[in-house]
Amino acid sequence: MTTLEQLDTAPQPAVSRTAKTPVVSVVATTPETVLADVERAMRLAGAESALSPDYETLLKINISWQHWYPGCSTTPWQLEGAICALQNMGHHGLIAAHNGTVVVDSFEGEVNNKHKPVQDKYGLRTVHLDTPPEPWVRYEPKAEMLALHDIFPEGIEIPQLFAGKNIVHLPTMKTHVFTTMTGAMKNAFGGLLHRKRHWTHSVIHETLVDLLAIQQEIHPGIFAVTDGTFAGDGPGPRAMRWHIKNRIVAGADQVAVDAVVASLMGFDPLSLRFIRLAHERGLGVGDVREIEIKGDEPDLGRVNWGFSGTENTFASRGQKLIYWGPLKFLENALLRSPIAGWAYAASNVYHNGYWLKTKGRGRINAALRTEWGRLWLGY
Numbered sequence: 001m002t003t004l005e006q007l008d009t010a011p012q013p014a015v016s017r018t019a020k021t022p023v024v025s026v027v028a029t030t031p032e033t034v035l036a037d038v039e040r041a042m043r044l045a046g047a048e049s050a051l052s053p054d055y056e057t058l059l060k061i062n063i064s065w066q067h068w069y070p071g072c073s074t075t076p077w078q079l080e081g082a083i084c085a086l087q088n089m090g091h092h093g094l095i096a097a098h099n100g101t102v103v104v105d106s107f108e109g110e111v112n113n114k115h116k117p118v119q120d121k122y123g124l125r126t127v128h129l130d131t132p133p134e135p136w137v138r139y140e141p142k143a144e145m146l147a148l149h150d151i152f153p154e155g156i157e158i159p160q161l162f163a164g165k166n167i168v169h170l171p172t173m174k175t176h177v178f179t180t181m182t183g184a185m186k187n188a189f190g191g192l193l194h195r196k197r198h199w200t201h202s203v204i205h206e207t208l209v210d211l212l213a214i215q216q217e218i219h220p221g222i223f224a225v226t227d228g229t230f231a232g233d234g235p236g237p238r239a240m241r242w243h244i245k246n247r248i249v250a251g252a253d254q255v256a257v258d259a260v261v262a263s264l265m266g267f268d269p270l271s272l273r274f275i276r277l278a279h280e281r282g283l284g285v286g287d288v289r290e291i292e293i294k295g296d297e298p299d300l301g302r303v304n305w306g307f308s309g310t311e312n313t314f315a316s317r318g319q320k321l322i323y324w325g326p327l328k329f330l331e332n333a334l335l336r337s338p339i340a341g342w343a344y345a346a347s348n349v350y351h352n353g354y355w356l357k358t359k360g361r362g363r364i365n366a367a368l369r370t371e372w373g374r375l376w377l378g379y
Contacts, residue, residue, distance in 0.1 A: 022253035022285050024260045026297035029248050031375040038081025038225060041250040044294040048089050050252035051221040056093035057166040060191050063109035070242035070367040071232030074170040076114040076379040078227040082168055083122050096126040099190040103347045114379040135160045136194060143213035146206035151199050158192050166221035173228035173261050175236040177316035178204050180272050180309035182237060183261050184224035184254040185212055199336055202323040205273035212254060212283050224257045225250045229372050233307035239355050242367055255284025256291045263288050263300045265307040315350045
């Protein structure tokens with residue numbers, strides 16, 4: 001198998017707390033101005049210095065569900081705004097990167113979430129990372145890994161495409177049943193790990209820190225544009241209650257971006273294990289007191305959306321019993337063996353069948369009657 005050491009990669013400037021104070025922008029937005037607001041957020045947060053146009057740039061799209069649900073997946077205006085901003089900054093080698101999962105079809109998702117019309121409009125090269133012919137290569141990180149070597153003793157594999165390219169993450173503001181909230185750091189979970197990524201759920205916080213360390217080794221530039229036009233709380237990333245928050249958050253320090261979003265949601269960022277571990281390991285800044293906020297929300301201490309990050313679905317309760325509870329001894333047999341398909345089937349039946357039809361559909365219809373819903377219908 002090809003190893004990444006055989007590939008042509010660029011020298012990588014790692015983010016560090018010993019460097020200058022990270023800047024995160026928080027910009028208020030409307031459906032009429034969102035494309036310009038995304039660019040404003042990116043420029044305020046230093047995208048021009050973080051991302052050199054000398055390298056191709058991956059736009060890492062988040063598809064948490066193949067169905068459209070507000071706050072769940074990258075929005076079409078978030079994607080379009082990032083494309084326009086990058087092109088205005090001189091970037092022309094833009095690549096839309098999708099990943100499927102054992103329960104989500106990325107080809108179906110890019111259509112239902114209206115990413116495809118945006119990609120087609122701007123003529124983007126589009127890749128689905130879990131689908132041939134996209135090759136994966138063995139990579140040996142320079143940083144000490146907290147979890148990945150234990151989970152994948154045969155070796156860590158990453159997409160060959162990622163080496164030596166900038167990456168712009170496009171997460172949304174939402175809660176998550178395993179990590180309390182999910183954002184810029186977790187967006188790499190889908191891109192850098194193959195379809196066995198769910199094997200890491202029992203050590204998900206350590207895994208996100210490992211992936212951030214790898215990103216800082218292989219990408220010449222890293223940036224995030226987080227969409228909070230619709231934001232979700234409750235048992236995310238799918239069975240959420242949506243809220244209109246009219247915010248875009250952007251920055252080059254992925255830990256700082258997630259810390260700011262967590263703070264807006266009402267969480268103490270350093271109480272979230274993945275943020276605290278990354279902060280302690282010098283991979284970014286998780287203490288909002290050490291972050292410079294630009295834009296329309298300069299005083300984070302006065303904002304608290306009161307989101308709930310402790311709720312579960314029927315499916316996540318069962319998973320937690322296996323990952324961290326009394327059924328831990330069955331984890332390998334139930335989730336890492338040929339019979340693991342039962343878990344994927346159960347998730348699909350619950351989310352795509354029961355929950356979507358009994359609760360989700362009504363919430364979707366209500367969202368479509370909002371100004372952001374009408375914008376979504378226009379794509």
